[in-house]
Amino acid sequence: MTQPTIGVKDKDGNDVTVFTINPNGRAAAADSQPVALSTEDKAVFGSTTDAPATSGDTTAWSVVALLKGIWKGLWERFTGIAQGSSTAMLTASGPTNFVVDAANSMATTVGAGVEWNVAGTPTSILAAPEVAVLVKTDQNGTLTLRQFIDAAGASPLRPLTFAVVAGTNFGATIPLAGNYLRVTFTNNAGVTANVTVDTQYGTMPVTDEYGRTPISAPDGSQITLGAKADAANSDSTSAWSVVALLKGIWAKLPAVGIAAAAASQPVVFCNRLNVAGPTGQSVINTDLLTGTVSGWYDAQGFNSGSIDIVTTAGIGAGVVSFEETNDTTLNAAGTILTAYDTVTSPFLVTSLTLAASTTKSFRFAINKRYIRFRISTGVTGGTVAATAELSQLPYAHNSVGVFQATAANLNMTVGGGTLPTVTTVTTVTTLTGTTTLTPGTGGTNLGKGEDAAHASGDVGMMALGVRQDTPPTTAATSANGDYGFIALGKWNEVMVQDLMRRALTFDASATVTLAATPTDVALISGSATKTVFVKKIILSGVQTTGAPVEVLIIKRSTADTTGTPVAMTAVPRDSANAAATATPISTYTANPGGLGTAVGTVRREYIMFPTAASGVPGTKEFVFGDGDQMVTLNGVAQQLCVNLNGVTVTGGQLCVTFVFQEI
Secondary structure (H helix, E strand, C coil): CCCCCCEEEEECCCCCEEEECCCCCCCCCCCCCCCCCCHHHHHHCCCCCCCCCCCCCCCCCCCCHHHHHHHHHHHHHCCCCCCCCCEEEEEEEECCEECCCCHHHCCHHHHCCCECCCCCCEEEECCCEEEEEEEEEEECEEEEEEEEEECCCCCCCCCCCEEEEEEEEEEEEECCCCCEEEEEEEECCCCEEEEEEEEEEEEEEEEEEEEEEEEECCCCHECCCCCCCCCCCCCCCCCHHHHHHHHHHHHHHHCCCCCHHHHHCCCCCCCEEEECCCCEEEECCCCCCCCCCCEEECCCCCCECCCCCCCCCCEEEEEEEEEECCCCCCCCEEEEEEECCCCCCCCCCEECCCCCCCCEEEEEEEECEEEEEEEEEEECCCEEEEEEEEEEECCCCCCCCCCCCCCCCCCCCCHHHHHCCCCCCCCCCCCCCCCCCCCCCCCCCCCCCCCCCCCCCCCCCCCEECCCCCCCCCCCCCCCCCCCEECCCCCCCCCCCCCCHHHHHEEEEEEEEECCCCCCCEEEEECCCEEEEEEEEEEEEECCEEEEEEEEEECCCCCCEEEEECCCCCCEECCCCCCCCCCCCEEEEECEEEECCCCEEEEEEEEEECHHCCCCEEEEECCCCCCCCCCCCCCCCCCEEECCCCCCCCCCCCEEEEEEEEC
16 A cells, blocks of 8 residues: 655745655554664664673663673573583483493303303493393303403403302393493303393483583574564574564573472583593602692592503502592691502502503592592603593492302302402301411411510410310320320329320239240230230249250240130239230140241240249249330230240249230
């Protein structure tokens, strides 16, 4: 529609055409009366090119610039991040994906004694805080989780092993400390096993050091004056109209006092933080994490960590001390930080002596705000560096409760063949399989070295004795060379006895009618169970015609054979004595068919055998052990014999008495 006009006269009387006023309510551009603005007014109100206004800007603001400034200020107030054309909004994030690790999972058969996946490529677990493993098998086996620092598997951590019982479903969720993981299963049976292994772990999207994930969001440059877009969203990338921008700002302002989760900005700490210290460190007192002499690393907000300390070739000396403190001014020296060596003994350490071309891994609890790994002894011949990973998770060893189907105690096998040093042991119920236990030989050790000099205050093991009110009558040990106990009396005195004083004493006597040319006429044999000591032999004899008779006392190593021996009766000196085990033999009325092997003649003497009518028979005592050693018989084959050397004794008779002891 064309705006109407009317003709009028100007002051000079000339005809002039002017526009008339439109009716109210007509707002279409073609039906409106245009109003021209000055250049200055247009710059203040209608500009679409001004940059977003800032609070410190003292120039005139356009409406668009003002709104852009409001949006920019609100953005920075709520996010804490300066805006720019490429700024990404960061939002809190946690584990979002729980996935199956195909490389460490399988359902197949495993041969007898075979370890599945032993050469498999380790899987990266850099974004996985823990792993869940499920195993099902029809044969007994061993599940092993092998963690590594590097992708090639050249720097392993201590493996975690679990016994899996045939026919039972095994499941465990284990925290992860390494960077790469390989899961293996060993078939411990003698036949092929059907095995299923399912390995899963949670993964987190890439975040910044505060655990936030970036998403795209617009800044103030997206605001335009004339766009007709609907109400804006904070993550909208389309052009916004002024009205839509105001609606969007209003929609994002939470009401005062609202604390509900839906109206709150989530804030989370970083679950893990990787700290890479500078390389090439060798200066004494340098902290490996900060690279600063006498420096400290601020570990506030973290509860545990792990560290890899790597050395170069050629190092000949150097020590790194582990320290922590709450105040780097009041306690600048710090206190010791105890770490756990993940590979070798001793496992609990507070420092590391450096060796060339090595990588050592430790895990530790963070108990104070500041930590450091300080070069406390100068490094020579090479350099050292460290990389640490700090975590909000509480410190814990890789310990997992394992169910054992039997009632037997759960056995422990120490890997590497070396039991770590234990400072204090309260109670050890059973210690089996120990072949050596070295107590030490120092003054405060239980053991003492041979010929070592005594010193006041030395400690040792007390030697215990056994009280015996009645002296034993049998051997206290079973064989020569056995250990024995110390016998004590009731007053705690050490019992030292003459063996022969407690030996059992016996007498055996008989009268022998002699053969015409007698050889062995009487003898005593040894015992199968005891040692026999012959103290004395007493002889007296008569014959038809009085004359001296040569008598021999012979010791034999083998017994006489055949003949018609008659046993003597061994009479104990004490009726409480046990019966004698030795067998004295009185006579051979006929000589033995075979004489035993002679060791030698112990005694040889002539004894007068008078006639019986004379009334004065000759008597002789052969005494053994009167201040010297008695004749000892060991075993039943040994004998001590009275022998008349085969000389004719007519009408002769011999009285013989053996006095002997057994022990």
